[in-house]
Amino acid sequence: MKNDKSEILLPHQIAQGQSVRLSEMSTDGRDYCSNRKQAEEEFRELRDELIEWQRRMYAEGSQKLLIVLQAMDAGGKDGTIRKVFRGVNPQGVRVTSFKAPTSVELAHDFLWRVHQVSPATGIIGVFNRSHYEDVLIVRVRQLVPESVWRPRFKRINEFEKLLHESGTAILKFYLHVSFDEQGKRLRERAKIPEKHWKYSAEDFDKRQNWDKYMTAYEEVIKRCTTEHAAWHVIPADRKWYRNLAISRAIIAKLREMNPQFPRLPEGFRLPNGF
Amino acid sequence: MKNDKSEILLPHQIAQGQSVRLSEMSTDGRDYCSNRKQAEEEFRELRDELIEWQRRMYAEGSQKLLIVLQAMDAGGKDGTIRKVFRGVNPQGVRVTSFKAPTSVELAHDFLWRVHQVSPATGIIGVFNRSHYEDVLIVRVRQLVPESVWRPRFKRINEFEKLLHESGTAILKFYLHVSFDEQGKRLRERAKIPEKHWKYSAEDFDKRQNWDKYMTAYEEVIKRCTTEHAAWHVIPADRKWYRNLAISRAIIAKLREMNPQFPRLPEGFRLPNGF
16 A cells, blocks of 8 residues: 555544633634645555555455544535545445434344344445434433433443444544535525435524534544544534545544455465366 | 436346256356356446446435345355455445354354344345354255254245345345366466465365265255245356356345435425525
């Protein structure tokens, strides 16, 4: 891999214990990148590199990578998956979209359904929404009392540590869009026929609670950024920058994991007659 | 979609009740196509069309497509998935690789583990190996007596009918490679470092039973080609022809399914204030 050794800067990665004020954090990434053409070129190169790392990881069959995507509605989770993973062998990528829990899921603890689909060896698991909904929407809508959701921060950190200790690298991305950009995208869903299927009147209700969601996200990002599982707050108003920033973080992690094609032992011989 | 109406010929699709003699069927596809450049060009066009159909199917969210891949070792199942689905959004494709059953799986009927991962609405499910192993390797190795495996042909047809009736289109491909081509590929796995991870001494043992496997496949293809779930015997020695033949069958099916982006109702209006 040609770029193995080069350093990738990750300005959006949160440090352990760091407090964040989302309203003060960039949603457009202008301070980080302004050359769209150059960004798109780098993104395509990183995507080719991702395809190659994924092949190695699958062949190696010992490490796992979990990518968690969270965002407000229309924040770009689906688009991120489509663009960032374009061309990657679907045999080695497992995307799980978490919807409102079913009655069977609600009859278990909140990590039960998540644990079942955590990635196996050689696999990149992508969570489109995740266990974090249980301290986000659940908190804002008061679906359970604080005495129930507050201890979940600890349970989440413990769960992610368990995954980490069994060989799972973890990357968590909050796609940070502005209130205005969200409004624009929600309107587009009603206006562009190919986007109609994404339209939901409910999204406009949730939008009323924007500030409450931001507060909930801020606490998630602060409390659940651990040494082995940091949050990245990705400026996501401009999709081309969002794609680049996420790809950089994924590639930086894969270079660190550095999966290799396994080799046959020295002196190996084919069976007789071959 | 520009090609919606054009007819695709499927010369490798088996007719209901048809007996097949695999040793007399093409493994190289020379009678069907000799122009590699043209084939690769058509394949790329079909792949672009597949990406678009998959987006529509996911958006539509009502139909399902199940693709079953079976082959002898080194028959090209992994390569088919990597090439044919390259670029398709992994969010709408779920690949399941079936290995030797676990003790929990063996404690249930043979369709139990398969049913659990049958595709959901909007999803293309790809089976790398499948429930057919239970009438193939299980038969050749005599893992269970004939009185156990023989009734499975009927159970499989019933199971596939159930899927069909709940909106799942089914395509089944047997990747037909010659004995010589398999030998060449197994040797390559030992010689090419990037392929070492696929090498298994056991594959050479299975190769001793080639004729028994062919007999088992012939019976599978005859007995389990139904109106709604036909087998296709794909000449697979030349990978570029294999990819094209499989893509043609998938696209023909998707054009028939013809998924559409859902529309908002006439006269729809955004909520007040938008």
